Amino acid sequence: MAIQRMDNVGIVVDDLAAVVAFFTGLGLELEGEAEVGGPEVDSLVALDGVRCDLAVVRTPDGHGRLELMKFHSPAGPAAGPAEPVNAFGMRRIMFAVDGLDDVVARLRPLGAELLGELVEYGDSHRLAYVRGPEGLVVALAEKLG
The missing domain is CATH 3.10.180.10 (2,3-Dihydroxybiphenyl 1,2-Dioxygenase, domain 1)
Incomplete structure (x- = not known):
């Protein structure tokens, strides 16, 4: 199966x-x-x-x-410092979004901070990596055109 x-x-x-x-x-x-x-x-x-x-x-x-x-x-082990995005293991979840700037602005009051900058990836997407509560990393992709 x-x-x-x-x-x-x-x-x-x-x-x-x-x-x-x-x-x-x-x-x-x-x-x-x-x-x-x-x-x-x-x-x-x-x-x-x-x-x-x-x-x-x-x-x-x-x-x-x-x-x-x-x-x-049972109690779990204490979490360590936020890992960089190139550390081994699952590091991020990516979501397709509309209105990337608005999404990032909506997330800031909820504890989100940009890891780097908003970038245009070729002529296909605008991308952002955002660190949210508890160090969770979310990638956001807005399709261009």
Whole structure:
């Protein structure tokens, strides 16, 4: 059997409300919230005593989802300083947007800061890398023309 689609990307956070506000400010829609735990979850993730709040946000087209998780137990390791975008591992999520300048302006009050500058990539896109709450990096791409 082949893969049907990518369902979601999971991101563990400390301040779930701030991260949900950031992504809904970007334009994603809150699909749902839940608290999970119990023996099935413990077995699935190979941890004992899991208690986790989660929120799922989705792109307006309904195809892309982020599962944002706040673990209450067991306690996770402390996060280190924000990694640069060239460090190994998952470093960013990219979204196609309309009105890049307006999107960046909307995100600033929610804790976003530009990593570099807004740039034009050839004649196809304007791009920006934004660091949001908890060091999350989001790339934004606006198609030109």
